[in-house]
Structures are given as C-alpha cells and as structure tokens.
Amino acid sequence: MTDLPHLHAFARGLERDRDAVNAALTLPYSNGPTEGVNTKTKRIARQMHGRAGFTLLRHRVLLG
Template sequence: MLTRPGNLTDTRRRLLDDLTTACPEMIELAGLVRGFADLLQPRDGNADRLNARITTARAADLPHLHAFTRGLDQDRDAVRAALTLPYHNGGTEGVDTKTKRIMRQMHGRAGFTLLRHRILLA
C-alpha cells in the first residue's frame, strides 16, 4: 500500500488485490493511503486537499486513522508547511545519517581526531 501503484511488481500487485478483496476495510484504507501519499508532492492547493483528506479519514470507520488525523491536527502548521512549501531538509538528514553510521562503526575504538578524519573522507 505504501508503494506507488506503478512501481509494484506483479506478485505484490496480486498480493495487494488479494488483501483488499479479503477485507472491505482494506479497500477504504488503500484509497485513503493513496490520497495522503498524493499530498507528499508540495503543491499550492495541498492545504485545502489536506483538509478534505482529514475529513474523509474521520468519516471512515478506521480507528487508527483517527489517531493519525488527531496527530495532524496537533501540528497543523508544520504539516501545512511541509505539504505546500518546496523546501526540505533531505540533504541535512542524509549527512546526519551517514555521520551516525560512521560513529556506530567506530564506537569505542578511537578518539575524535580519527572520527573527524573518517567523516571528512566519506
């Protein structure tokens, strides 16, 4: 459900079809997940579409989605900014992840000088 429909292999597509036909709630859940996933491309009208998606999710009889929408409401300004603005911190997060990986590999082996050298060479 979390993969774009065009990127699904035939096996995974059949599995998704089997799951959605076996459980009526899965059909509704799959539609809602795809609707929220469509919002992840920052566009101008996403703030209005977010409100519509939240209303649709609340109308569904899926309690876990209700908890998700409550979380969206608690941080509405940040969610709106993430879905409408073209800015992101993906590069920063990538560098942070790489640094943490190097630190875990070197845990307890050497001092800051070697860690700094490895990070600069990475």
C-alpha cells in the same frame, strides 16, 4: 469496524501540527539533505564506537 488506536493517534498528531504539515507539503524546500548528513555521521560513529578517538572519527566523517 476494528478500532485502530495507533491510526487515530497519528491522525490527531497531524491535526495538532496542521501548520507544519501544510508547510511540508507546499513549500519548495526541505531539510532532507541535512537529515542525510546527520544519518551518515551517526552511522559512521556507530561503526567506530570504542575503536578510535575523535580525531579518527572526524577524519572519516570529512572523507565520507
């Protein structure tokens, strides 16, 4: 059998964070919506990098 060090490291991480994994799989709420807003804001900031100041960035985030 081929050794899979990345898979073993992943499994060790899951074991170390067992409480967090159990909570993520059993609790009815999620931080997905928050992560979505963060991703969208970062995407807009990357698109506007170096083009405008904070005022325009804020305007695009609030409208987006």
